[in-house]
Amino acid sequence: GGFYHDTGEGGVSRYHRQGGGDLVWELGSGYFGCRAADGSFDAAKFADTASDPQIKMIEVKLSQGAKPGHGGVLPGEKVTHEIAEARGIAVGQTCVSPPAHSSFSTPIEMLEFVASLRELSGGKPVGIKFAVGNRWETLAICKAMLETGLRVDFMVVDGGEGGTGAAPAEFLDHVGAPLRQALVLARNALVGTGLKGDVRLACSGKQISAFSLASSMALGADWVNTARGFMFSLGCIQSLNCHNNTCPTGIATSDKARQRGLVVADKAIRVRNYQRNTVKALMEVVGAAGCEHPCELTPRHVMHRVTEDIAYTAERAYQLVRAGQLLNAPDETQLAQEWRMAQANSFLPAS
Template sequence: MTPSKPSQDSANYLFLVLPRFALLWVCILLIPISFFFKIWWLLFITVCLTCLGIYNINQKRHAILRNYPISGHIRFLFENFRPEVRQYFIEGDREEVPFSRLQRSIVYQRAKDVDSTTAFGSLNDLSKPGTDWFLHSGRSHKISDHNFRVRIGNERCSQPYDLSVFNISAMSFGALSAAAIESLNKGAKQGGFAHDTGEGGISPYHQKHGGDLIWQLGTAYFGCRDEQGKFNPETFVQRASLPQVKMIEIKLSQGAKPGKGGVLPASKITEEIAATRDIPMGIDCISPPTHPEFSTPRELVHFWQRLRELSGGKPVGFKLCIGMPWEFMAIVKAMIEEDNYPDFIVIDGAEGGTGAAPVEFMDSVGMPLVDALIFVQNTLVGAGIRDKIKVGVSGKVISGFDIAKLMGLGADWCNSARGFMFAVGCIQSRSCHTNKCPTGVATQDPARQKALDVPDKSRRVANFHQNTLKALAEIVGCAGLNHPNELMPHHIVRRQPDGWIKLLSEHYQFIDSGSLLTGNCGRRVLDDMWKLADPNSFQAMTIADEIVDAQNERTRAHQEHCT
């Protein structure tokens, strides 16, 4: 049986329908009234609203507009303004979505060179589980020079670079506007720190002001690719030989969307972007999820050595968001077997957010930064090679405390992307992927980009860097130390869920140097994953493979003993 339709004459039906169409009926009624009394502005408005209502009744895309042809738009209006209303009027000062008001305020104040000190006590609940704090020393002192640096480059590197401990993380021209790139690079030049290009290549705006660059090579090899999108050594040599390029970073994955690759919408591709990346206009620019130049850990080692030679001996390393742990361990095994180590590794935490990504990737894929740092630190120490490689980190780094904590847990330096975006003028509207950034930071719209004044914003970038390092120096001096590379896990305390406190050296389990090589590091899960790591494949070895390898190892040992 088919359901019976409500009668047009039914009082119940009219009772339900009339309120929904009330605004439309009012507009229709006002048309002749406004015409008769010659109220032309009212006539114009009512005619427009009536046409809108009739259109909405007949359209099939939005059900709510068919039932509420005029008033239904109020719902969409509120939905559009909800993020701004929540950010400015509802959210708390420490509610991180993804950065709290206090975090943003710290950046804005330091970028403007305004005193960021506060009074009347901390707003933090120091008894809350998970709260961290530094232990100060009776030998605390003032550090006059806050220009902390770390040397990048091992014995295979002929052009080492003294890198600041706080730098601009990877953000591409295309994702950011030309004015934003200019501001960041000019600020890096003024402050004496490095600017990571992101995988989008080296644009004219990266080169205009002469700031030091870390050239990032993604899976699409923008700026050094042939017509098929593969690596082109000739164009790589041309770019890598630029005096501005101080380091070269192979991007394996990023925290915002690990394992997914990247997309630059066609709407954001200008002639300049197309020329910088060697790509056509009019279609979305896709970066594949994996590199075509290598498919195994051992091939990755050969690739970074090739880049090191082509660049004339500049520091070469790679960046990744930790996924399957044995894959990173496989890379470490390949390093050891080839006796060839990267000059640096950058760990990107899953908190990273400068790349637009599906919500599933943004929220539920990739290892958070601190966990990833502890894992990488343990792996490199356990393999006995920590002293051969410098480790950088990126992921929601804003304050001097953030840098000090991460360096205390093993990092040699920190990068920040969104922190420097705030310094340029970002207001966290979360519209980076729409090409409608309200401040002109993440857009290719020429009219919106005009909002950024490069001389002013570059000073703010340099100020934010300088004032953050001053805050870091105060923490280091408070601990009785002279350089942040002296910070250790035992300098930091964490409140536990049961209310007790622990040093981070006790909270996290750190292993001894070389203990992974002996198969007894004290953490069974690390020992087991180390056994699964295969230097010839990113896939985990099976138990059968492990047995065969063990037998082969015993055979080789027996043969060596006999000879």
């Protein structure tokens, strides 16, 4: 297809490596692919896997939009030999991903963990993926970067509308900030602290159309990830049976009979065409805006309807902060209170 593949948190499998494509290794709280017997992080296993030249970046998943702060369970009946091989767990044994990482618990500790992964991987870019909850938590990460001099190479902001059929309905519908709100916060945090030049910003969460991509990039995203769009191109009908091993289209199941519905030779072409046609449509939108490249899109290209007869540019509608404003004049921003609450040594608010 000519585009990179995020592995998801289940480890780097033999199938990810087929075809020689570029990979971003997502590392969740289960540390699959670099997991010790007790479920903790194993540095030696990580270094061994990360040395694979196909792995271009490492993404530490703090949370995901579909079920932020929830963790996950992979039923034992779905743990086949292939999945056990990728995850480093026992065949047929139910596997739990805890809600939080065991390797760190504060913003500074998280940055130290990221720095260690960068060193263990031979200098490959290491970033974080998260759904926005309390705004001071995102600002705390920025304060920690300023205090320590350590940096994440990128942030991927996952909107609360992100989905998986394995997520509880309440989490799917109500927990986590929506992408537009979360992306604006992350953009304001990085720009307001002068870190945007050091940290690349990406986003995900129902990003399935050219307009979704264009508007997100205009608001500060350097690139956009999508899972849902590719799932649709595979034939996903959103039956919400991902965790039951009864996916009717054969996508999210290890049941051989059901997997027959997923005809790789046909679906691969559909996946490739979805990506190519979406990027083509994006460039048509970019050209219509008078730009030559998506990086030229700015908040002034996005109009937001405030009332029935009034529309503002995104710059005004979302109260975007200026470069360094959180450092020089935080009280002039809408983040003044959360900025005071944020602290580098804890995700909890300062009292």
